[in-house]
Amino acid sequence: MKSRRIYIPQSVRPLLRAYLLGYASFVSPRLLHILVKTSKPEAVNVFVKILETLRKAFELNQFPAFCAVTVGGWRLLLPVIKTAVKWICNLPSYSGGTTYKLIANFFASFISGAVGLQLLNGGYPEEPAGRTLDLTLWTAARALDALIGGFWSRRKMRRLESGSWSRSEEGIGKLADAMAFSLTAGTVMFAWFYIPEQLPWAYNQWITGMSNLDPRVIVALRRIRRGDFIYGEDTGQANLLGSYCKDMGLPEVLGDPQRTIPIPCRLVHSGWTDSCEKHAVWRFWSSWTKAFAMYFPLNLVVRLRRPSLRSLGQALLQSARSSAFLGAFVAIFYYSVCLTRTRLGPRLFPNFSPMFWDKGLIVKMGCMLCGWSVLIESPTRRAEMSAFVAPKALGVFFPKKYSRKYQWREVLAFALSFAVVMTAFQANKARVRGVTGRLLGRIIA
Secondary structure, three states: OOOOOOOOOOOOHHHHHHHHHHHHHHHHHHHHHHHHHOOHHHHHHHHHHHHHHHHHOOOOOOHHHHHHHHHHHHHHHHHHHHHHHHHHHOOOOOOOOOHHHHHHHHHHHHHHHHHHHHHHOOOOOOOOEOOOHHHHHHHHHHHHHHHHHHHHHHHHHHHHHHOOOOHHHHHHHHHHHHHHHHHHHHHHHHHHHHOHHHOOHHHHHHHHHHHOOOHHHHHHHHHHHHOOOOOOOOOOOHHHHHHHHHHHOOOHHHHOOOOOOOOOHHHHOOOOOOOHHHHHHHHHHHHHHHHHHHHHHHHHHHHHHOOOHHHHHHHHHHHHHHHHHHHHHHHHHHHHHHHHHHHOHHHHOOOOOHHHHHHHHHHHHHHHHHHHHHHHOOHHHHHHHHHHHHHHHHHOOOOOOEOHHHHHHHHHHHHHHHHHHHHHHHHOHHHOOHHHHHHHHHHHO
């Protein structure tokens, strides 16, 4: 007897796919955290915690329901809105073709996005708003990418047709993702130094671990920027870097801003060497080894579906390349600091005081230059790296928590962004790049 396949209507399939994907992404990291963090004496409670996690994922104000409402709601609303828009577009003032379909896509996704985010924010009436801000910023970044990419593609097509497309424009197109990553990564690094509370906690901790810089040096840079740590004056800050020098076996006077002007680069070098060049090489190698230990297992797992010597070699090469990017990122940042404060800055501008360089310019120069290391990566990886960092850079300019009376602004921003992404995807699937485009392709197909 043949088994009967359950028929699922085409209009409902995106809703189910979105819900299942949302459920898996909600549950998986939480279950992994429970299994990794639970100690043996608490092993009895593991089963209870797992069941609670699985149950909570079914609540209406959780991520799975949000995914179902935004994507599934769009698909269910689309026929209704398409009919209404088509009727309006049949008026003489409107053109025919596929225009009405894109308009309908925009309004259907706008409505479903607004309802979905409102649903996700429900259940927490007494808490300040902001729990979904990272999601909103991520969607806004994807929308900006789709809009700018669409504008640039149309401009390129017109210029090619007229024969006026230039080499400089071709170069800008190839470097666009690198420029975007450099700008956003620089913003994140500046925030890490001076306003770390604006970054996600886990991301902040990861940068701190990769920087391998004593926190006392970071505190000193912040105090210099605030005007509390001043060269040539006794402001009570001598013990800050003095204790750091003592821990490294160096004379404490090297950390006294009243007696040592400027603070020597050796302290930035973690006491390892006086040479800025040797320090940059050491930073590259140290960061490369850390990154390789992180990237190689991930790349290996991805290629385990088709194990072979070739896939192993690809995992090694990709891991080495990505590790080189991260190593160069760290090395360029540190060497830019040294170039600005000791190697080039004082020689090119001898009238500027050491305080001028250390008060913030050295960090700004490092932030401006370090992101260009992404050119080591492939063009596809550059786009993915830019997409990953952009929401975190946008988050620097917004409060993490805010009054619920202003939540409508976030809902509006998310709904508009989601509508732009969905409309761009329907117009041209290639316009929504990276993981976002691939996921939408699987869900909506």
